[in-house]
Amino acid sequence: MWIPMISATVALVTALSGCGALDGSSDNPSGGGSGTAGAVEKPKLKVGLLPVVDVAPLYQAVEKGYFKQENLDVEPIVVASGPKAVESVISGEIDIAFTSYPGAFLAQSKGAANLKIVADAYAARPGHLVLVATENSPIKRPEDAAGKKIAVTSKGSISDLGTMSVLSAQGVDISKIEWVQMPFPDMGPAMKNGNINGAVVAEPWVTRTAKENGAMPIVDVSSGPTADISMSGWAALDKLTSANPNTFAAFQRGLAKGVADVKKDRTALEPILTKFIKIDQVTAPLVTIADYPERADAVRLQRVADLMKEFNVIKDRLDVSKMLLEPAASK
Incomplete structure (x- = not known):
């Protein structure tokens, strides 16, 4: 992604446990920055x-x-x-x-x-990041992805890495996939025009490409080896x-x-x-x-x-x- 992302975060680790919580509470919820240990250096x-x-x-x-x-x-x-x-x-x-x-x-x-x-x-979580394809695409099942052009916002992102991980687990030859970089808004029209065969989209583009371009889910990237x-x-x-x-x-x-x-x-x-x-x-x-x-x-x-x-x-x-x-x- 985004994912974008790679298109590519809200409480963090403590030194002892490796994780920690960011508590949004405050003794002074009305503001004034009183929650800080001192004045902010860069306002x-x-x-x-x-x-x-x-x-x-x-x-x-x-x-x-x-x-x-x-x-x-x-x-x-x-x-x-x-x-x-x-x-x-x-x-x-x-x-x-x-x-x-x-x-x-x-x-x-x-x-x-x-x-x-x-x-x-x-x-x-399931349904957030999905490999989708339109009705005119030769990609109907996960195994069809080999040898096809698939759009991602950027290469080496969670979009293509996650998709490769899930497809590999299903025995798909991912080395034959041609990854094409483009912004989310361009992916739906590119699929409809046949310039690409599929796209890895994150919400809200999963819903948008389905609604506007008839895109259908092929692979849920947030599943199997990439779940959670x-x-x-x-x-x-x-x-x-x-x-x-x-x-x-x-x-x-x-x-x-x-x-x-x-x-x-x-x-x-x-x-x-x-x-x-x-x-x-x-x-x-x-x-x-x-x-x-x-x-x-x-x-x-x-x-x-x-x-x-x-x-x-x-x-x-x-x-x-x-x-x-x-x-x-x-x-």
């Missing part, structure tokens, strides 16, 4: 993200003023892909990147940057998080409140999907929602890095536990 944060359901908690936190309660001005900036967001973090154009985990892990593995996972964003795998997170440069600890603690607390809202109440989520993700009011109730984690599990995130090594995206094993930013202290 304005630019956050690069994609128009996918994963980012709904951040938009909720912006909409409800949870970041402002922490004396933060968070500006969401839509980018083309998770890898592009990571590139923009490295260049300093933005402060925090929403990305599918492979984008961050690849940059870390290659030494392009020293990154921290500030928070978790989304974890796989971590999908996406929020990443920043280690030097930035180290220099601004109060700022990032405040960001974690504000985001945690957004997560709590959308997890407990679908009616709180759907207006966010409509306003910010641009899903129409008729489609919003139909969109499959996976999981917005309250904590980032180092073991679950490690599965992503291990998948990357399995398919030779990275050469050596990456210990992702060292990348996790400790959670903000709750009040």
Whole structure:
């Protein structure tokens, strides 16, 4: 993905357990940033993200003023892909990147940057990330994918890696698949025109391509060997998080409140999907929602890095536990 993503996160590990919770509670819910250990060092944060359901908690936190309660001005900036967001973090154009985990892990593995996972964003559940095809496609079953053109937002992302993992488990020759990079909005028309044979799409595009282009599910990428795998997170440069600890603690607390809202109440989520993700009011109730984690599990995130090594995206094993930013202290 997104996944985007690879198109590619919300409480994090503690030093002892490998996981920890970000508690959105506060002794002073009216705001003022009193939850911080000190004044925020960097009151304005630019956050690069994609128009996918994963980012709904951040938009909720912006909409409800949870970041402002922490004396933060968070500006969401839509980018083309998770890898592009990571590139923009490295260049300093933005402060925090929403990305599918492979984008961050690849940059870390290659030494392009020293990154921290500030928070978790989304974890796989059935129906969120799906290989789909339209009626005119030669792909009717998973085994038909060999030798076909399949679109993903970026290569080496959770989209193609997860699809390869599931197809491999079903005996499909994945070496013959031709992966084609393109943005989510272009995938439905490209399938209808026959320019590609299938596409790996994340919600809301699973629902949109079905509704607008008649796309049908071929493979649920969030199944079998990739069931419940971590999908996406929020990443920043280690030097930035180290220099601004109060700022990032405040960001974690504000985001945690957004997560709590959308997890407990679908009616709180759907207006966010409509306003910010641009899903129409008729489609919003139909969109499959996976999981917005309250904590980032180092073991679950490690599965992503291990998948990357399995398919030779990275050469050596990456210990992702060292990348996790400790959670903000709750009040």
